[in-house]
Amino acid sequence: MTNVLEVRNLSKSFGGVQAVKDVHFDLKEGEFLALIGPNGAGKTTCFNMLNGYLKPNAGSVSLRGQALIGHPPRKIWRMGVGRTFQITATFLSMTVVENVQMALISHHRRVYDLFSRATRLYVDEAMALLELVSMQDQAGRACSELAYGDLKRLELAIALAHEPALLLMDEPTAGMAPSERLALMALTAEIVAKGGVSVVFTEHDMDVVFAHAHRILVLNRGELIAEGTGSEIRTNPLVQEVYLGGGSVFEAESAHA
Amino acid sequence: MGFYFAQLLTGLANASSLFLIASGLSIIFGVTRIVNFAHGSFYMVGAYIAYTLVSLWSGSIFGFWVSVLLAAMVVGMIGLVIELTILRRIYHAPELFQLVATFGVVLIFQDATLAIWGAEDLLGPRAPGLNSAVRIMGEPIPEYDLALIAIGPVVLLAIWLLFHKTRWGVLVRAATQDREMVGALGVNQAWLFSAAFVLGSFLAGLGGALQIPREAVSLQMDLSIIGEAFVVVVIGGMGSVSGAFVAAVLISVLNAFAILIFPQISIVLPFVIMAIVLIFRPHGLFGKPGSEKGAPEEPDQPLALMDQKSAMVLMAALLVLAISPVFTADFTTVLMVDVMVATLFAVSLHFMMGVGGMVSFGHAAYFGVGAYGAAMAVKFLGFGMIPAMIFGPVCAVLAALFFGWFCVRLSGVYLAMLTLAAAQILWGVTFQWQEFTGGDDGILGVWPAKWASADKVYFYIAFVFCIGGIWALRRAAFSPFGYILRGIRDSQTRAEAIGIDTRFHQWMGFVLAGGFAGLAGVVFAFSKGSVFPDTLGIALSIDGLIMVLLGGIHALAGPILGAGAFVLIEDWVTRLDYWRFIFGAIILIVVLLAPDGIAGGIQRLLRGLKGGRA
Amino acid sequence: MNLIRRTVLGALAAMPLTGLTTGISLAQDTIVLGEVNSYTRLPAFTEPYKKGWQLAVEQINAAGGIDGKQLEVISRDDTGDPATAIRIAEELVSKDGAVLIFGTFLSNIGLAVSDFAKQKEVLFLASEPLSDAIVWSKGNKYTYRLRPSTHMQAAMLAEQAAKLDAVKWATVAPNYAYGQDAVKAFKAELTKLRPDVEFVEEQWPPVFKIDAGSTVRALEAAKPDAIYNVTFGGDLAKFVREGSLRFLFEDRDVASLLTGEPEYLDPLGAEAPTGWIVTGYPSTDIETDEHKAFADAYMEKFGEAPKTGSIVGYNSILAIAAALEKAGSTDTDALLTAMEGLIVESSPTGPFTFRAADHQSTMGAYVGKTGMVDGKPSMVDWAYADGADYLPSEDDAAALRPTE
Ligand SMILES: Nc1ncnc2c1ncn2[C@@H]1O[C@H](COP(=O)(O)OP(=O)(O)OP(=O)(O)O)[C@@H](O)[C@H]1O
Numbered sequence A: 001m002t003n004v005l006e007v008r009n010l011s012k013s014f015g016g017v018q019a020v021k022d023v024h025f026d027l028k029e030g031e032f033l034a035l036i037g038p039n040g041a042g043k044t045t046c047f048n049m050l051n052g053y054l055k056p057n058a059g060s061v062s063l064r065g066q067a068l069i070g071h072p073p074r075k076i077w078r079m080g081v082g083r084t085f086q087i088t089a090t091f092l093s094m095t096v097v098e099n100v101q102m103a104l105i106s107h108h109r110r111v112y113d114l115f116s117r118a119t120r121l122y123v124d125e126a127m128a129l130l131e132l133v134s135m136q137d138q139a140g141r142a143c144s145e146l147a148y149g150d151l152k153r154l155e156l157a158i159a160l161a162h163e164p165a166l167l168l169m170d171e172p173t174a175g176m177a178p179s180e181r182l183a184l185m186a187l188t189a190e191i192v193a194k195g196g197v198s199v200v201f202t203e204h205d206m207d208v209v210f211a212h213a214h215r216i217l218v219l220n221r222g223e224l225i226a227e228g229t230g231s232e233i234r235t236n237p238l239v240q241e242v243y244l245g246g247g248s249v250f251e252a253e254s255a256h257a
Numbered sequence B: 001m002g003f004y005f006a007q008l009l010t011g012l013a014n015a016s017s018l019f020l021i022a023s024g025l026s027i028i029f030g031v032t033r034i035v036n037f038a039h040g041s042f043y044m045v046g047a048y049i050a051y052t053l054v055s056l057w058s059g060s061i062f063g064f065w066v067s068v069l070l071a072a073m074v075v076g077m078i079g080l081v082i083e084l085t086i087l088r089r090i091y092h093a094p095e096l097f098q099l100v101a102t103f104g105v106v107l108i109f110q111d112a113t114l115a116i117w118g119a120e121d122l123l124g125p126r127a128p129g130l131n132s133a134v135r136i137m138g139e140p141i142p143e144y145d146l147a148l149i150a151i152g153p154v155v156l157l158a159i160w161l162l163f164h165k166t167r168w169g170v171l172v173r174a175a176t177q178d179r180e181m182v183g184a185l186g187v188n189q190a191w192l193f194s195a196a197f198v199l200g201s202f203l204a205g206l207g208g209a210l211q212i213p214r215e216a217v218s219l220q221m222d223l224s225i226i227g228e229a230f231v232v233v234v235i236g237g238m239g240s241v242s243g244a245f246v247a248a249v250l251i252s253v254l255n256a257f258a259i260l261i262f263p264q265i266s267i268v269l270p271f272v273i274m275a276i277v278l279i280f281r282p283h284g285l286f287g288k289p290g291s292e293k294g295a296p297e298e299p300d301q302p303l304a305l306m307d308q309k310s311a312m313v314l315m316a317a318l319l320v321l322a323i324s325p326v327f328t329a330d331f332t333t334v335l336m337v338d339v340m341v342a343t344l345f346a347v348s349l350h351f352m353m354g355v356g357g358m359v360s361f362g363h364a365a366y367f368g369v370g371a372y373g374a375a376m377a378v379k380f381l382g383f384g385m386i387p388a389m390i391f392g393p394v395c396a397v398l399a400a401l402f403f404g405w406f407c408v409r410l411s412g413v414y415l416a417m418l419t420l421a422a423a424q425i426l427w428g429v430t431f432q433w434q435e436f437t438g439g440d441d442g443i444l445g446v447w448p449a450k451w452a453s454a455d456k457v458y459f460y461i462a463f464v465f466c467i468g469g470i471w472a473l474r475r476a477a478f479s480p481f482g483y484i485l486r487g488i489r490d491s492q493t494r495a496e497a498i499g500i501d502t503r504f505h506q507w508m509g510f511v512l513a514g515g516f517a518g519l520a521g522v523v524f525a526f527s528k529g530s531v532f533p534d535t536l537g538i539a540l541s542i543d544g545l546i547m548v549l550l551g552g553i554h555a556l557a558g559p560i561l562g563a564g565a566f567v568l569i570e571d572w573v574t575r576l577d578y579w580r581f582i583f584g585a586i587i588l589i590v591v592l593l594a595p596d597g598i599a600g601g602i603q604r605l606l607r608g609l610k611g612g613r614a
Numbered sequence C: 001m002n003l004i005r006r007t008v009l010g011a012l013a014a015m016p017l018t019g020l021t022t023g024i025s026l027a028q029d030t031i032v033l034g035e036v037n038s039y040t041r042l043p044a045f046t047e048p049y050k051k052g053w054q055l056a057v058e059q060i061n062a063a064g065g066i067d068g069k070q071l072e073v074i075s076r077d078d079t080g081d082p083a084t085a086i087r088i089a090e091e092l093v094s095k096d097g098a099v100l101i102f103g104t105f106l107s108n109i110g111l112a113v114s115d116f117a118k119q120k121e122v123l124f125l126a127s128e129p130l131s132d133a134i135v136w137s138k139g140n141k142y143t144y145r146l147r148p149s150t151h152m153q154a155a156m157l158a159e160q161a162a163k164l165d166a167v168k169w170a171t172v173a174p175n176y177a178y179g180q181d182a183v184k185a186f187k188a189e190l191t192k193l194r195p196d197v198e199f200v201e202e203q204w205p206p207v208f209k210i211d212a213g214s215t216v217r218a219l220e221a222a223k224p225d226a227i228y229n230v231t232f233g234g235d236l237a238k239f240v241r242e243g244s245l246r247f248l249f250e251d252r253d254v255a256s257l258l259t260g261e262p263e264y265l266d267p268l269g270a271e272a273p274t275g276w277i278v279t280g281y282p283s284t285d286i287e288t289d290e291h292k293a294f295a296d297a298y299m300e301k302f303g304e305a306p307k308t309g310s311i312v313g314y315n316s317i318l319a320i321a322a323a324l325e326k327a328g329s330t331d332t333d334a335l336l337t338a339m340e341g342l343i344v345e346s347s348p349t350g351p352f353t354f355r356a357a358d359h360q361s362t363m364g365a366y367v368g369k370t371g372m373v374d375g376k377p378s379m380v381d382w383a384y385a386d387g388a389d390y391l392p393s394e395d396d397a398a399a400l401r402p403t404e
């Protein structure tokens, strides 16, 4: 299998804080990769460098051989990288379906169209995407009225609009009920299984991670400290040390899994 | 050497005056996020009260300083009353809406001051004990200037101590940096806001009172200081008091030296400095990122198209407007042209502010450039009316392309102030460049072509351009371009993440709004027959802002309602004595009844009526 | 939202209907005069002016009016905005049935209304604006101007200034058309009389925003023999105060435009400079019968001494009355013919004419020095300067006007 993404020596510091240090990993075609780590480990910072919100101090990223670093987020999006945010970012003054339509309008390069009615464009495609995340019933609701979990699902639909090769999901299930979490990740796994898209996601809920991730990377204080499958990570002493007292947590969770 | 040192001292004395008023403005904005237009009025009233008190105590040193402090305290109390009765009720209104209320206060104060103290300038006594000059390095320096040079830093120090050594001050600073957090800490926000407003008003009053020994107290004091005060606050960084001090020194000292070399520069100097500072430091010298944002607010409702029934009613209404010249008098037709021009102007500003989320304090620039473009095309290029009417908006578009490029790099109040700087610089050039623009004598003889010169014929030309323009902007608001523009306003992050070039998109939004403002300007120019620098002036920009905010920024109908109400009420009310007081009172009533603007108020009213019937 | 839109647009559309009911309803026995001025923007100058014309209207009506018809003035506030002034002028003419328009203070509003008058073919008497452009470079057939213009008053001062020894002059003027015209005219006239003078410094503070300390110092630095001042109002007070604190006026002659007018001189109180050469209006000291009668009636009615605005307002109505009488009609063409060379035989300031060539009246101003009388600032050693002596010849003036 070929690598979709190759990350090399990625580093970023904010003033004195080394948020990400020498991060190095590959992502294979069709892989579903989890990036975990305690709060402040540098996960979001990594994502922000991957899709252009932050400029790294050093390192390189290539997507199917194309260098990503140095391009603004919008270019990286066009190269096929979708993104959901830890703190959801949606267009609150629009309806759910309009949010998805915006992504489609951009994808079809109609953003400078001054005469069409925006709400009449790509309705079917948008509804299909909403259906994918089971949001079709809420299509007409104002985005500002949605529950947090629904916003996360909406973000997923938006992120899938341009059929990305790579999807970056920052804590996609935060704010959801446990059952919803597993459902959403099962859905994501299904999408991955269908092919065409590879996913990197961050997550604090280990149930979710162990249930679906093909492979797990562990980040601590900006450095990758472990990499492997669920069971490898669970038994890794370094990881257990980082997740203080986490050993037992892992044990308990593994019982579920 | 002595000469330059003395010039420096003169600049520093001015800086102190400017700092006092700007510091209060900065504190009020920092804590409450109110853009307080009434700050100049507080300054003026402080001066008037101090004048009265100082005259009572004539000649006593003690009496002078007590009067100054008393005047400042009275102004602080006036500030408290305004805060409690008006502003407190509208903190949750949409961003910047409070500005409308303070505008109403300005109008009321203008007439109240006129009624109480009369029209004539009042020259108070010099400061007892500080009424002559001392020689420093051979140059005469007024003693009072030296006193002012000391007072500025003393006040700065006092504010610093207040902010760092008292619990209240610490809370104020916390509120300036992070409003939600203070709310979360369970601090009584209302009390904090009142106190900040009182402190700000007190400082404005103090600034005014301390001017007594320097200048005659006059009814122009309010508006002549407010622009510069804002500039100082913005250069310093919104909410930063020490920033305001540095900025005041920067502006005043530069001005003191600049007029030695280029005396005409005073007219635009503060705005030029502000523009340069903002281009290189988008949050002013000491402002923090985030300091430009207004109070958090509820998101807009999604846009909805009209249903068929309302569309029919709208068509009928337009039809009535279209045939109105047949059965109305000429002057009504002329008034209707003014209403249509104001409406197109307001709709274009709303496109930028409401749809695009880019607040402009200088939208008149593009209106004026449109008007001047057409007028000059007629005068210098011999264009006919219709070609000139096309040429004008093209000029406005070019101006918006140029200034917009800089403006969209900023956000919030800083963006608004850069638009103001752009407008003021354009105004200054127009005002100054007599050979080319006619200076403030303007350009005359821009009347419609012979065939269109009858009021009624011109009405139809205006109708086509203005209603056409409003329709086009509405269409644009519903188009992908407009939706994406709204999206950028909602979440720049999300917009970038779906492939939008947000800056370029906003730039184009700016240009589109500017172009249509230019169209309004062109229709205006031919309806009045002459253009003057006022068409680019702050007053018109503010009028536009009031129309949009008063109408309701969250509704597409808002600017239409706001412009119609504004022009018609003003036309009616200026027939009365003390009309500014009445107009101000009307604005306050509307503001209190409809904190979401006229559109929101009517909507609630209708919902109430329906609910009542059901 | 739809409902709002519907209601509002309905209301908007209904608006022009109001025009239906208010047709021109003119009583046969009144003549309506339309008047606009910046009452709220500049009350200190326009309030006395309003009182002046009110007094004249009252007197004329009490004496039986014009040909048995009473004068009625419909007066409106232009809010200081030329565009508003034009809308009001339109309404005055087309709705209120005004036979002519008079008034305005600010030059740009005067110019805007004069251009409107030309377009709508109605007579406009610009009472107060000083701009030379109103009668010269932008003059037109329909516009006349009463008050002595910038050029005339500057020439009056230049005549006095030429008698001084001073050779090196500095100027300070507000940075807009009025200030620029005033400096240009003074320079031209003074140089004509005294080719040896030189102008060593110019200061251009923004109007009503003078940075007086710095301006004074800049003037001082040039070490002029004399200063020509055009600032007025609040700027003047600041300039005087900062200037005297810094000894700017010590051993220096000052020629100052308009500073002798009570509007500008009175507020200076005890700090008013003395010995400045000024144009103005010594309202309580003019002893002619006509002026005494006027001043007494004014004191009687308003309880205060008349100001420059008062006399301008009063003379405006006298001029209009004379024109109406001479024309014997309210028809614009007849009025225009009457205005050409119209002589106002008797006014508080003496007789004056409206020159046919350039439509400028020859009403003059008083030139003298500032002084303190009984602790109050006043004009001393003054004399009336007849405007006719300070205008270019009618031929020269006609050449300054655009060809129509
Ligand atoms: N813009 C910034 N400026 C300064 N420091 C930052 C910035 N963004 C992140 N940091 C710091 O970088 C470090 C990594 O933050 P990051 O948000 O990447 O962590 P994370 O792994 O996503 O944590 P969480 O699980 O809480 O989301 C933290 O110490 C954070 O405080």
Ligand SMILES: [Mg+2]
Residues within 6 Å of the ligand: A043, A044, A045, A086, A170
């Ligand atoms: Mg994170």
